Amino acid sequence: MFRLFLYLNILGAFLVTGLHIVEPGPEYPASKGAIWPRPQMQSIEIPYYKFDSDVLEIKVMDHDCPILSNAVQRSLAVLRDMLRIASPYVNRNAPQQVLDDDTYDGPLKSLSIYLTSPCEEYPHFGMIESYNLTIAADSTLRSSSIWGILRGLESWTHLFHLSDNRDQLHINKGEVHDFPRYPHRGLLVDTSRHYISMSNILLILDAMAMNKMNVFHWHIVDDQSFPYQSERFPDLSRLGAYHETLIYTKKDIQTVIDYARNRGIRVIPEFDVPGHTRSWGVAKPELLTHCYNEYAVDVGLGPMNPIKDSTYTFLRELFHEVQALFPDRYIHIGGDEVDLDCWESNPEFKRYIQEHNLTSVADFHALFMRNTIPLLSENSRPIVWQEVFDEGVPLPKDTIVQVWKGNEVYEMLNILRASHQLIYSSGWYLDHLKTGGDWTEFFNKDPRDMVSGFSKDINVDNIVGGEACMWTEVVNDMNIMSRVWPRASAVAERLWGHESQAAYQVYSRLEEHTCRMNARGIRAQPPSGPGFCLGA
Amino acid sequence: MFRLFLYLNILGAFLVTGLHIVEPGPEYPASKGAIWPRPQMQSIEIPYYKFDSDVLEIKVMDHDCPILSNAVQRSLAVLRDMLRIASPYVNRNAPQQVLDDDTYDGPLKSLSIYLTSPCEEYPHFGMIESYNLTIAADSTLRSSSIWGILRGLESWTHLFHLSDNRDQLHINKGEVHDFPRYPHRGLLVDTSRHYISMSNILLILDAMAMNKMNVFHWHIVDDQSFPYQSERFPDLSRLGAYHETLIYTKKDIQTVIDYARNRGIRVIPEFDVPGHTRSWGVAKPELLTHCYNEYAVDVGLGPMNPIKDSTYTFLRELFHEVQALFPDRYIHIGGDEVDLDCWESNPEFKRYIQEHNLTSVADFHALFMRNTIPLLSENSRPIVWQEVFDEGVPLPKDTIVQVWKGNEVYEMLNILRASHQLIYSSGWYLDHLKTGGDWTEFFNKDPRDMVSGFSKDINVDNIVGGEACMWTEVVNDMNIMSRVWPRASAVAERLWGHESQAAYQVYSRLEEHTCRMNARGIRAQPPSGPGFCLGA
Structure with missing residues (x-):
């Protein structure tokens, strides 16, 4: 049932001998819920969960410190902001998102954070930044370092994407095993x-x-x-x-x-x-x-x-x-x-x-x-x-x-x-x-x-x-x-x-990530070509 | 007593054989009170006046219309804003600006606007945009077209510059005869x-x-x-x-x-x-x-x-x-x-x-x-x-x-x-x-x-x-x-x-004009090199 998403670049301009066909709309459609930078290993399954701030509980299961609790608060604020920013663009004429189809697995109940070593006070050269993230109704984020937890929480927020009519935040079942290439x-x-x-x-x-x-x-x-x-x-x-x-x-x-x-x-x-x-x-x-x-x-x-x-x-x-x-x-x-x-x-x-x-x-x-x-x-x-x-x-x-x-x-x-x-x-x-x-x-x-x-x-x-x-x-x-x-x-x-990814595999993710930065108050410019962000 | 300012470009980088001497501070110091674009004819005299919003009276002497009165209000707001924006940067340790020296000619008393033809409703190709501006204690702005009056009011605001310790706005005695090269x-x-x-x-x-x-x-x-x-x-x-x-x-x-x-x-x-x-x-x-x-x-x-x-x-x-x-x-x-x-x-x-x-x-x-x-x-x-x-x-x-x-x-x-x-x-x-x-x-x-x-x-x-x-x-x-x-x-x-001006004569004016745009809410980027605007 595992399914790896391939982010294929959809070329907006289509060149046949002499012809210059331009399609209307964005040159590079944005991905939905793609992590930036691309994780080392990721699986994405079809079942998905809904973000409901009244339901979701974030549990710190092992070590804790202010760096961790601050990051949790920031992550939750990001998710609530995503819904708030999208609200003027909700498509109320679209058929209501069907949530009782067999791919919907209910609201996201919890994210349990396992930091298995005490927090370090300051980041440093060679710090551990790897993390493992499992998305399910009861999700888990695990790292032996507070810095890995921070990276994992950031990725977690990237996985959420708006439903088609923009009134809900969804996240797919799946796993992420991630670490940086360069320290x-x-x-x-x-x-x-x-x-x-x-x-x-x-x-x-x-x-x-x-x-x-x-x-x-x-x-x-x-x-x-x-x-x-x-x-x-x-x-x-x-x-x-x-x-x-x-x-x-x-x-x-x-x-x-x-x-x-x-x-x-x-x-x-x-x-x-x-x-x-x-x-x-x-x-x-x-x-x-x-x-x-x-x-x-x-x-x-x-x-x-x-x-x-x-x-x-x-x-x-x-x-x-x-x-x-x-x-x-x-x-x-x-x-x-x-x-x-x-x-x-x-x-x-x-x-x-x-x-x-x-x-x-x-x-x-x-x-x-x-x-x-x-x-x-x-x-x-x-x-x-x-x-x-x-x-x-x-x-x-x-x-x-x-x-x-x-x-x-x-x-x-x-x-x-x-x-x-x-x-x-x-x-x-x-x-x-x-x-x-x-x-x-x-x-x-x-x-x-x-x-x-x-x-x-x-x-x-x-x-x-x-x-x-x-x-x-x-x-x-x-x-x-x-x-x-x-x-x-x-x-x-x-x-x-x-x-092992080529630039053409990155366009769609960079579109989404740029809109994500805009939504979080970063005045990033358009990366590649014509398009738009809603609610920037 | 007329004196034409020459905007000499002060080159920040000074190259001798092999040596690379860099001076500290902005690469191109900003001009003070220079009109942008450079007018066709301008004289600037040494005597100067002070802007005092309680003293200055703007008198519409001939034709009037909402376009004109709106522009007058905007111009006055710009001058008040210049003082407000400069206020955190006033140098209170500097010796008080000497206003009773023989070059100070008192506060600016009035600007009389002579629009010698009725206002046109819309700007149009070939419209008249020429204007004559005389700066004195009792100043005058004259044009046969509302569009010339608008250009003249814009130039008028450019002529004001902050005193050295930044607590006053000054304007020099002088004249401007101006018109565009291209319609x-x-x-x-x-x-x-x-x-x-x-x-x-x-x-x-x-x-x-x-x-x-x-x-x-x-x-x-x-x-x-x-x-x-x-x-x-x-x-x-x-x-x-x-x-x-x-x-x-x-x-x-x-x-x-x-x-x-x-x-x-x-x-x-x-x-x-x-x-x-x-x-x-x-x-x-x-x-x-x-x-x-x-x-x-x-x-x-x-x-x-x-x-x-x-x-x-x-x-x-x-x-x-x-x-x-x-x-x-x-x-x-x-x-x-x-x-x-x-x-x-x-x-x-x-x-x-x-x-x-x-x-x-x-x-x-x-x-x-x-x-x-x-x-x-x-x-x-x-x-x-x-x-x-x-x-x-x-x-x-x-x-x-x-x-x-x-x-x-x-x-x-x-x-x-x-x-x-x-x-x-x-x-x-x-x-x-x-x-x-x-x-x-x-x-x-x-x-x-x-x-x-x-x-x-x-x-x-x-x-x-x-x-x-x-x-x-x-x-x-x-x-x-x-x-x-x-x-x-x-x-x-x-x-x-x-x-007849070369690019090197423009640097200083463009520095001032860019800071001027910043101060009026236009996010213009630095034009030429290192430097700063106060109160942007």
Whole structure:
């Protein structure tokens, strides 16, 4: 009686020699009750149940904690909202849904949640996210980790779909056995090129949870502005933010971390050094290097000054504060696009090269990193952009390298051969735009697949995941939600979802998932073509 | 004492050999009190006045009408809003703005509006939009047309800027003599591929008025859906809309027309025939042509059937209703991308070709248009897409041809040589996306400039304007505002603004104008690079 749904892509445009037949209606009809990302194993049976909030009881059978009870409340609210949002679109002329046919198995009576280990306080790299879900009149959700329970509850809400006349929520009998393919599934948000409001950051976390993404990579400061409000160095944001109100206070950051934690999302801050630090120099110009042009004229400030002890004294204090605030063991310290030419142009640096027998200006980058990494707290692990690896800067073995440019396969192979872990981003830059959309290109990038044929002496599992990157040069609160979603959903699908599916099998599910995000307040744009969502 | 402001572009990125110096802060600082689009003639003097809503009196000295009084109320609301929105950002630590220095000339006492002709009821092609504005303690705005008064009031609001500590609105003494370069400055919005809500359509009209655009080209129906609710043929939308609620009722359309009229904007509906009509066929399949593949199998419905009288009987009734509803003399009847191959594939059409000695299948297009144009009401003027012209369909002399593809210069020259008027859209497709933004490309297209060197036997004034086009395959309520604005503002600048300015002179003004749109509720995205708006 088991029946696997195949999500066949129904092509809206039908091309015969010369003819261009267009069908009316949506180009890709939405699926009904499909989980996003696609689970590793799922069976769907014909019998179905009805959601009735007066009947359904959610029972926490084993371990419990506020993260769990909050998630249960959110899930129930989502289901009630689905009915509320659909109510203006109920088709009252349609024949009443027949509920006494032999496929209707009554109202959903209960969902029993078995969390077999105590809750962890914070999500972390390598956390368990697998879960098993059995849908029946008395359903069960089981995981050995609170994070798996969160993922399972999210999937559970996806399984519900409106009846044909939209006045009921149905869920089919079935089972889901699910786990992620990659442990690190992130979204980078740049809050320096444009300030992003707290309310949008929290909405982004909501959307990430809907897509089972688990790392919010907060590229919090950069050349243009310094919105991080430091307690120890308040002038950094007072002078370096775009405006004294366009900042993230300690309380804001704690709110983000707690909101993320409740959704199984890690928050990894990036304090990009030694380049991309121009805004730090508004309050503290002494941190940066003076750059000179070919006529020996001082033309402005460049990267941090790696040959002054005071740079490291400052960084030690700042990192100490940051690491006390952000609980994740990982911290991103950047290292990309360092203006080596600036270092080279500075007379003091030229002398230093001679006096210390440096062979290349890149040695300053190595020097900087060698001095900076030990400033991090003992237990912490750094993440760096690929240049740090490319320039031969010595890195602790447990450093994760983020790949973002160049020949991505060659780059990944080099990093893997050096036995580093890496996260992939090259093909997932959300600021890159293409007419008509590009989610299939994002989806088609599978970093482990890219390298798997090339070498036997590498461990592809060291590709621990990837991140979609939202650089905000031309993105702010006005367009960030529709720019990120549902394009980042394609990355989420790739990093979690079932391996062996082609893009054409994803269209229908992405239509449904986009409408689902809209219904939950996420201003995701249309993914693929003409269509509509009711009640967005 | 006159002083012309030069809007110099301050380049944020400064490139010396090898060095990449980035300055902190916005890439393009916003101008202060610059009119968008740039007026034809403007002088700005150093003395300035303060806005005080208790002091300022707006006096209508000559003709008056509700359009005028509504616009006055809106303008005052905009000024009060500017102060309200700025209030959280007032810099209370800054030294109080010195208002008794010798450049401060007191509060603005009055604006006298001289409308020297009675109000017209509806905006129309060729309407007068010129105005003269003199800013002094007692200011004057003068035009011979209500539409010129509307443009002048809009410019007047642009001239106000916040004082340095943001607690006052200032306006400099000066004069503006202004008129548009092109009479037809339009925005096409496709409401078929995705339904666009009434509230967003009204916001789009607000934004158009802020950019002095004067034609809302409503591409209301297409293959995918038929949201126009016809009184005579209610099944067209009942069955052909995406959903019975996703429609535009007669009352909705009257609301749009009235809202537009109050802002000097014409509403031109497009009922695209004979192609792009698949959704019409949901209720009325008999209107369309059956298409056959090479095995003579019926594969679906194509363009309207031009050889059945009933097609024209239907169109006569529909157009009659539409033209009674939309007051503009112009109506767009489409004519693009007709699937000639479908007509050719149909056995009935093959017989018709033989029986009537047609030389080409394109003759069906000519036949269709020859039969359809006379169905329009007597006074009306058609607008058609370029294919109708390209295929040699005979057109009345007063038809406007819209250029959207191919070699745009060659196309425009051909149309001009045939003494037709044209509107240009090829380079202004807002659905075409480019990483980092593309407004400079839109801005750099000046249709009259493109053809002016090529031929003496043409009248470049027959290029009556152009339209930015928002096709909505992947655009809906979630992203339409940020997709259209401020990109369409670059088109508006080109069509109205001062001719001899290069893109680099526009950056600062576009920053200010984008923040201005944000402050007025238009979710325009960042135009060019890193930066911020306060109080958006």
